[in-house]
Amino acid sequence: MSEPVICGISYADFIIRVEEFHGYRSPGILLGGFMLDAALQDVGTTPYLNVVTETVVCLPDAVQLLTPCTVGNGFLQIFDWGKFALTAYDRMTLSGTRVWLNYDSLSRYGLIREWFERSDRTNEKPPFEELAQEILQAGRQLICYRPVRLHRALKDTQPVPTGRCSKCGEFYPLRHGSACPSCQGNAYYDYQTAGSQSARHDE
Numbered sequence: 001m002s003e004p005v006i007c008g009i010s011y012a013d014f015i016i017r018v019e020e021f022h023g024y025r026s027p028g029i030l031l032g033g034f035m036l037d038a039a040l041q042d043v044g045t046t047p048y049l050n051v052v053t054e055t056v057v058c059l060p061d062a063v064q065l066l067t068p069c070t071v072g073n074g075f076l077q078i079f080d081w082g083k084f085a086l087t088a089y090d091r092m093t094l095s096g097t098r099v100w101l102n103y104d105s106l107s108r109y110g111l112i113r114e115w116f117e118r119s120d121r122t123n124e125k126p127p128f129e130e131l132a133q134e135i136l137q138a139g140r141q142l143i144c145y146r147p148v149r150l151h152r153a154l155k156d157t158q159p160v161p162t163g164r165c166s167k168c169g170e171f172y173p174l175r176h177g178s179a180c181p182s183c184q185g186n187a188y189y190d191y192q193t194a195g196s197q198s199a200r201h202d203e
Helices: 011-022 027-043 059-066 103-108 110-116 128-142 182-186
Strands: 049-053 076-078 085-090 095-101 143-149 162-164 171-173
Touching: 011 027, 011 059, 027 049, 027 059, 027 085, 027 095, 027 128, 027 143, 049 059, 059 076, 059 085, 103 110, 103 128, 110 128, 128 143
Parallel strands: 049 076
Antiparallel strands: 049 085, 085 095, 095 143, 162 171
């Protein structure tokens, strides 16, 4: 049997890239590779590719590993919905393809089901090699996909107005309101200070 190819990359090279980028061999990124492969074949070649993932786990790294879409350039958008799904689309036409895990197929693949349905797991997750073999065996039977049209582009195409927060003095996008999100009570940190309230500036 010939070696699988995922988004134009041989399986062996793909796994090496996953380890280098993600830090370890991830079944989620392997499955994400099949999902992306299906989406990109359906969307076709476009210089205006954007991708949306509906989970923060694994799929964003699969997208950044296999496409030019990254968090930093804004062509990857991430929704924290906890759904193992993604959409690849042309940001000019807003036409694309949404791909998601075919839950009905999991009953035929015990290791994948055990790995994915973490709430039912009583032991350590299955070894990657065994999981990967089952994912490769199942291939596109694990996914569903349909064409979609987005309501709007998800990446800002115009400059975003910014201003200085009246409370902390830092600049932020003014669309967040009259103060930055942190000063509105959404801070994820507390400053640890001893005496002086001023910030340190390294020379």
